[in-house]
Amino acid sequence: MSKKILLISASPRKGGNSDLLCDEFMRGAAKAGHQSEKIRLSEQHIDYCTGCCACIGNQGSCVQQDDMNDIFKKILAADVLVLSTPVYFHAMNAQMKTFIDRTCPIYSIIRDKEVYYIVAAAGGQTPVDRAVKSLQIYTDCLSGTKEKGVISVTGIWDPGLVKGTRAVDQAYTMGKNA
Numbered sequence: 001m002s003k004k005i006l007l008i009s010a011s012p013r014k015g016g017n018s019d020l021l022c023d024e025f026m027r028g029a030a031k032a033g034h035q036s037e038k039i040r041l042s043e044q045h046i047d048y049c050t051g052c053c054a055c056i057g058n059q060g061s062c063v064q065q066d067d068m069n070d071i072f073k074k075i076l077a078a079d080v081l082v083l084s085t086p087v088y089f090h091a092m093n094a095q096m097k098t099f100i101d102r103t104c105p106i107y108s109i110i111r112d113k114e115v116y117y118i119v120a121a122a123g124g125q126t127p128v129d130r131a132v133k134s135l136q137i138y139t140d141c142l143s144g145t146k147e148k149g150v151i152s153v154t155g156i157w158d159p160g161l162v163k164g165t166r167a168v169d170q171a172y173t174m175g176k177n178a
Contacts, residue, residue: 003114005029005036005178006078010085010096012042017120017162018084021151021171025082025118028175034080036175039071041095046071048098055105062105071099072106080114080148080178083135087121090130100138112144116174119150120167122157149174 007026011019022038029036044067054063062068075081085096092100103110117135121127132150139145151174153167162168 003029003034003079003178004077005034005080005082005175006074007036007038007082007084008096008099009038009040010042010083010093010099011040011120012086012093012095013159014040014042016086016159017153017156018086018118020160020162021118021120021153021167022082022084024168024171025116025151025175025178028172029178030175032176032178034175034178037074039074041099044068044071046098046102049101049104058105060106060109062102064102068099068102072103075103075110076106078113080116081139082116082118083139084118085120085131085135087119087123087127087131090123090127091134092131096135107141108143110142110145113139113142113146114148114178115139115145116148116178117150117152118171119152120156120162121152121154124154128152128154148178
């Protein structure tokens, strides 16, 4: 059965390591007949959550008029969410955190998603584990999510260094098996 896969790429660098892993996941998903779309957060106009709480009384709606309103629809329509981020100071980067904060209007109606995490770091395993944990804390707030896999790579800094690592094959295989 074909699935709708939405990849959220927080890499500020097009062709950055976590972004390239998204592409490999998509390539595998296409091979399996799934529909996939990658949203590069750095190419979107997404404002910070202002904490106005207007969405509490009007679920599914945000008073801000930016690209998140279209992204909300795509999140809700997806069967699979892939959250991909480089690691900055042992955590997800600001683009991913801003995205997560802005899902406040719909987080309580995001249901039954399969979730994958893609994390790329220059440092060692501890920063990766911490970044993954912070993503898991977010998806634990969503109803019925099923973690399906973690793709991580450490010790890379420059864009494109992920090529030739086992993480590339892992991303392709997970996409194909999604």
